[in-house]
Amino acid sequence: MAEIKPSEISAILRQEMAGxxxxxxxxxxxxxxxxxxxxxxxxGLTNAWSGEMIRCNDDAMTGVVLxxxxxxxGIVLLGDSRNLKEGDLVKRTGRIVSVxxxxxxxxxxxxxxxxxxxxxxPLEGELFEMPLERKAPGVIYRQPVNEPLxxxxxxxxxxxxxxxxxxxxxxxxRQTGKTAIAIDTxxxxxxxxxxxxxxxxxYVAIGQKGSTVANIVEHLEKxxxxxxxxxxxxxxxxxxxxxxxxxxTGAAIGEFFRDTGRHALVIFDDLSKxxxxxxxxxxxxxxxxxxxxxxxxxxxLHSRLLERAAKIISSQDIAQQMNDIPESIKxxxxxxxxxxxLPIVETQxxxxxxxxxxxxxxITDGQIFLESNLFNAGIRxxxxxGVSVSRxxxxxxxxxxxxxxxxxxxxxxxxxxxxAFAKFGSDLDPTTQAVLDKGARNVEILKQxxxxxxxxxxxxxxxxxxxxxxxxxxxxxxxxxxxxEIINHMQQKHPDVLxxxxxxxxxxxxxQTIEEAVKAVIQNILxxxxxxxxxxxxx
Amino acid sequence: xxxNNHILNKRYARALLSLAEENNILERSxxxxxxxxxxxxxxxxxxxxxxxxxxxxxKKQGVLTHLxxxxxxxxxxxxxxxxxxxQRGNMLDGIASAYLIVYKQHLGIEEVxxxxxxxxxEELRTRALTxxxxxxxxxxxxxxxxxxxxxxxxxxxxxxxxxxxxVKHRLQRFKKHLYHK
Numbered sequence: 268m269a270e271i272k273p274s275e276i277s278a279i280l281r282q283e284m285a286g287x288x289x290x291x292x293x294x295x296x297x298x299x300x301x302x303x304x305x306x307x308x309x310x311g312l313t314n315a316w317s318g319e320m321i322r323c324n325d326d327a328m329t330g331v332v333l334x335x336x337x338x339x340x341g342i343v344l345l346g347d348s349r350n351l352k353e354g355d356l357v358k359r360t361g362r363i364v365s366v367x368x369x370x371x372x373x374x375x376x377x378x379x380x381x382x383x384x385x386x387x388x389p390l391e392g393e394l395f396e397m398p399l400e401r402k403a404p405g406v407i408y409r410q411p412v413n414e415p416l417x418x419x420x421x422x423x424x425x426x427x428x429x430x431x432x433x434x435x436x437x438x439x440x441r442q443t444g445k446t447a448i449a450i451d452t453x454x455x456x457x458x459x460x461x462x463x464x465x466x467x468x469x470y471v472a473i474g475q476k477g478s479t480v481a482n483i484v485e486h487l488e489k490x491x492x493x494x495x496x497x498x499x500x501x502x503x504x505x506x507x508x509x510x511x512x513x514x515x516t517g518a519a520i521g522e523f524f525r526d527t528g529r530h531a532l533v534i535f536d537d538l539s540k541x542x543x544x545x546x547x548x549x550x551x552x553x554x555x556x557x558x559x560x561x562x563x564x565x566x567x568l569h570s571r572l573l574e575r576a577a578k579i580i581s582s583q584d585i586a587q588q589m590n591d592i593p594e595s596i597k598x599x600x601x602x603x604x605x606x607x608x609l610p611i612v613e614t615q616x617x618x619x620x621x622x623x624x625x626x627x628x629x630i631t632d633g634q635i636f637l638e639s640n641l642f643n644a645g646i647r648x649x650x651x652x653g654v655s656v657s658r659x660x661x662x663x664x665x666x667x668x669x670x671x672x673x674x675x676x677x678x679x680x681x682x683x684x685x686x687a688f689a690k691f692g693s694d695l696d697p698t699t700q701a702v703l704d705k706g707a708r709n710v711e712i713l714k715q716x717x718x719x720x721x722x723x724x725x726x727x728x729x730x731x732x733x734x735x736x737x738x739x740x741x742x743x744x745x746x747x748x749x750x751x752e753i754i755n756h757m758q759q760k761h762p763d764v765l766x767x768x769x770x771x772x773x774x775x776x777x778x779q780t781i782e783e784a785v786k787a788v789i790q791n792i793l794x795x796x797x798x799x800x801x802x803x804x805x806x
Numbered sequence: 807x808x809x810n811n812h813i814l815n816k817r818y819a820r821a822l823l824s825l826a827e828e829n830n831i832l833e834r835s836x837x838x839x840x841x842x843x844x845x846x847x848x849x850x851x852x853x854x855x856x857x858x859x860x861x862x863x864x865k866k867q868g869v870l871t872h873l874x875x876x877x878x879x880x881x882x883x884x885x886x887x888x889x890x891x892x893q894r895g896n897m898l899d900g901i902a903s904a905y906l907i908v909y910k911q912h913l914g915i916e917e918v919x920x921x922x923x924x925x926x927x928e929e930l931r932t933r934a935l936t937x938x939x940x941x942x943x944x945x946x947x948x949x950x951x952x953x954x955x956x957x958x959x960x961x962x963x964x965x966x967x968x969x970x971x972x973v974k975h976r977l978q979r980f981k982k983h984l985y986h987k
Contacts, residue, residue, distance in 0.1 A: 283984065291975070296968045300812065310812070311966040325978060338812060358968070 295359040297321075300339060302351050305506045306551045309340045309357055318400050320360045323351050329380065330357065331364045331508065334552050341552045343508035345380060365593075366516050367394035368523035373467065376484055376498040379509040379516050384500065385484075395595040397523050399515040402591045403574035410580045415663045416466065416532065416607050419455030419720020420448060422650045422713040425672035425730050426679075427635055430663030431466070431530050432578025432605040436627055438612045438619065439637030443649050445611045447717050448635065449534040450483060452609065453492050455720035456532065460495045466607075467524045468496040469533040471517035474510050474540035477502045490718060510544035511568075518575045521606045525579060526592065528601025533576070537611040538569060542623045559622045569610075569623075570630045576608035633657035647714060652679050665723060667773035671731045675709065678734065682706020701736075709733040711746040724768040725754050728781055737785050745792055753788045760784065815897060815904035822885050822901075823908055831879055832909070838882045839905040845873070846899040856895040866890045916942050919949040919963040921972075923956050938962070 297311030307323075307330060315321070321330040321342050328350060334341030344351065366381030371392035376385035383390060412430030429435045437445045453468040460466070470487075472480045480500045487493045497520055501513035514535045524531035535541070542565055549562035557563045579602055580586055586602030612627050617638065619628065628634055633656045642649035661669070681702055689695060689703055712733040715721070721729075729750060732738055741749055757765050761784065764777045826835035846853055852873075856866055867887045874883055889898060910917065918938045920926070926934065931950075938946055941964055956972035963969075 284980075291969060291971045294968045294970060296963070296966055313966060326982065338816070356968070 296356050297340065297359075299323075299351060299353055299355045299357060302344075302348055302353060304551050305344050305348050305508055305548070307342050307344055307348070307351060307357075309342055310338070312340045312357070312359060315340055315359055316363065318363050320362050320364045322358045322360055324355065329364075331512075333548070334554075343506075343548055343552075345506065345509055345512070348506075363398050363400065364512070365396050365398045366519050368397045368520040369394040372497045372520060373495055374493045374497075376480070376500055377516075378505070379499065379501050379513045381516060381520075395523060395593070395599075397519040397593055397595070399512060399519050400571075401519065401522065401575065401593070403571065404577050404579060405590050408577075408580055408586060408589045410578045412578050412605075412659045412663045414530075414578075414605070415660070415665055415723075416452075416530075417455055417459075417723050418448070418452040419722070419726075420451055420648055421715055421721060421726045421729065422648055422652065423448070423635060424664075424723065424726055425668060425713075426652055426676045427633065427650070427655050427657040428660035428664040428668070429607065429609075429657060430578075430660045431607050432576060433633070433657070433659055433663075434573045434576045434608040434610065434631040435657060435660070436610050436612060436631040436634040437637070438614060438624060438628070438634050439649070440614055440617055440639045443637035443639050443642050444647060444717075445613070445637055446483070446536055448637075448648055449536060449609055449611065450486060451718065451720045452532065453487060453496055453534070454490045454718060456495060457490065457492055458722065464530075465495050466530040466532050467521075468492070469499060469517045469521050469531065470496060471499040471501075471514050471533065471535050473501055473513050473535065473537060474503050474544060475500075475536070477504070486718065507544040507547040511541050511548060514538065514541055514572055518572055518606070518608075521608075522575060523596065525577065525604040525606040526589070526596055526601070527599050528579075528586075528604045530605045530607075532607045532609065535572075535608065535610040537613050538627055539613045539623050542569070561622060565623070566626050566630075569627055573608055573610060573627075573630050576606045578605040579603060632659045645714075646710060647717075650713075652676060653683060665727075665771055667727050667768060667771050668723065668730070670773055671727050671734060673734075675730060675734050678702075679706060679709060682709070701739075704739060705733070705736050707743055708738045708741070708746060711743055712738075712750070714747075722769065724765045725757075727768055727773075728753065728757060728765075731778075731781065732785055735782075737782065738789070741789055741792065749788060749792060752792065753785060756784050756788050757781070811897065811900065812904065815900040816908060818889065818894070818897070818901045819905040819908040822882070822905060823912060825881065825885070829881060831881060832913075834879050835882055836906070836909045838878045839902050839909070841877060842874070842886075842902040843899070843906065846902065853896075853899055856890065856898055863891055863893075863895075866895055910947065914944045916944045916946050916965055917949060917963075918942075918946045919951060919961075921951045921953050921956060921961040921963075923952070923954050923958050923972075925952050926950055938964070 295312065295314060297309040299307050300310050301308040312321070315332050315335070317332055317335055319332045321332060323330050323344070328344060328346035330342035330344045332340050332342050368381070369392060371390040371394060375383050375387065375390065378384050412432045414431040416429045416431045416433070418424055418429060423429065437448055439445050449470070453470065456466045456468055470483065472483070480498065480502060484493070484498055487496055499513055499517045499520070501510040517533045517535065521531040521533040542561060545565060545568055546561050550556060550560065554562045581603040583602045587600050589600065592600055610627060610631065612624050614621065614624055619625070636651045636655045637649045638651045639649070641651060682705070685699055685702055686706065712729055738746065738749065761780055764780050767777060822835065826832050855861055855869060867890050870886055870890065871883065886898060889895060889901065920934055935948055938948060956974045958973035959971045961968065961970050961972050
């Protein structure tokens with residue numbers, strides 16, 4: 268290693284010091300009157316704004332002004348409140364609470380304040396300050412949802428399609444696979460990232476166990492999905508204020524991508540826990556409690572958060588005039604971006620008429636309803652197709668998928684109606700039997716393993732087999748085998764058809780090829796031929 | 807730290823203020839209340855006695871009369887005994903310190919606090935005073951404090967504004983500057 272001269276060191280030090288401003292400016296201060304439970308009451312701070320960041324203990328901790336009262340300000344502390352004492356001096360920053368967002372966050376796990384907590388060192392690269400609380404884009408800066416967001420899950424992409432810029436609620440009891448749907452959706456974006464049309468993903472974990480978050484990160488890493496993903500983590504041990512601000516951090520990071528003309532997907536896992544932490548903070552701030560002791564503005568809390576999910580108008584000129592653009596990204600604004608939100612809400616014993624679930628259902632553009640009895644019956648993802656809807660995603664669905672899956676939802680509804688009936692085991696007429704057979708096969712087709720999102724062209728082919736009734740002669744227990752074999756067959760013998768389906772071509776020619784392939788595969792499963800099996804054994 | 811129900815404290819303090827104004831003993835009452843504040847700050851037992859529900863009200867009133875009977879203006883003393891009689895004796899310390907604030911607000915006096923590492927000499931004091939007077943159109947109350955931990959320089963507090971020109975603060979800022987380059 269080359270020797271370092273002391274003179275060089277002092278020269279470098281001097282250079283570093285050159286940018287340091289010695290002037291002191293007039294600071295506005297306040298005195299802590301009372302502190303406890305993550306809340307502090309401050310005397311002074313007469314000019315502080317609501318939502319302003321406050322520095323406590325010589326910058327060791329940040330607080331956020333939430334209550335402005337006649338002679339004191341109520342602030343929530345984003346850190347350990349034991350470090351703050353009565354009589355301590357706190358200072359205004361003149362900044363609304365914000366995070367630094369940008370590409371360097373990708374692949375990282377950060378806390379509510381945007382500081383990395385994954386031990387991979389500081390964030391390197393350019394970051395832009397984005398406010399946590401920001402008004403959603405106005406009506407003129409928006410555009411109807413028109414591009415699909417592929418989740419890679421057959422049941423969702425076929426029947427409850429989600430568009431880029433949509434807000435789709437994932438709701439269900441504990442242990443029904445809500446997070447699994449979200450994680451699979453993130454993993455499915457990998458192919459888009461690799462193709463150069465990325466959907467950046469932000470996973471916000473609120474009030475979860477640290478081990479659960481670590482587990483999710485590990486799975487994302489294993490599936491090579493962290494390259495385009497940011498994990499915002501506010502675990503159960505973090506202060507309540509950190510937990511209820513976490514989704515806003517996620518939204519702020521997502522907005523950075525949205526407003527710079529790119530696509531982003533943000534998952535809030537889950538908003539019922541966030542509501543609980545907001546209730547905690549509100550009650551400690553002595554705001555009046557309402558239903559279930561939630562504060563009066565709990566609906567506004569969720570609606571303003573989810574309203575920030577949007578598809579931005581593609582016209583560059585209009586997009587640039589968007590309301591409330593943060594100063595830091597003012598000259599980077601581009602139209603055509605989107606922010607899709609997948610909030611998750613946990614219900615208790617399937618009760619969707621509780622306070623928070625009804626609120627969030629009414630805010631979002633549809634919901635995916637998961638049921639534990641379906642889950643336990645082995646139907647996974649355990650989506651209850653009857654009550655799950657997507658109010659706007661249909662416009663964004665791929666033409667081919669729309670054509671193929673159009674009747675699927677009705678077929679399944681009919682099937683479920685007759686299924687209960689058929690359980691009595693009486694003789695059924697052939698039409699009823701046909702509906703039942705087809706429905707059972709469709710249920711089988713819609714089953715899908717975790718971490719196995721499918722590309723859209725493969726989904727289309729499988730759904731086509733189901734809705735067209737091509738699998739009637741196949742016994743139910745062979746459907747899974749058929750699925751993998753038909754996909755293998757198509758990949759090996761007709762890659763061109765797969766490719767054209769992916770780009771939305773659904774003409775008679777490809778349909779014919781697919782039908783022939785299906786016939787061949789079914790034949791092979793029902794009557795295996797020696798020659799076909801021989802090479803497999805050799806291997 | 808005084809009792810922290812500051813809304814209540816101020817309300818009681820304002821009552822005394824208007825009474826003192828009526829009787830033309832504003833300044834006397836201020837000095838009295840300052841004495842009471844000092845008494846509370848220096849004797850923890852006094853507050854413990856006032857706070858204790860085990861001690862009879864008459865006893866508490868007796869303690870107050872004994873302690874302050876000769877020092878305070880009779881009106882102020884009577885005010886304090888009334889408060890004790892109304893079971894608010896535990897708030898007396900808070901009321902006394904709130905009174906100081908209310909009084910200054912009433913007369914438009916602003917508090918200027920100068921913290922230095924070493925005690926001020928006469929020349930510096932006059933210079934600081936003249937400088938402080940220029941900062942505000944109001945009357946000022948000048949408070950000096952010596953805090954060696956600030957190393958050097960000074961901290962000037964004017965109401966809720968702070969001008970921190972201490973060496974300690976500069977070093978902290980410099981450290982931050984080097985860390986977050």
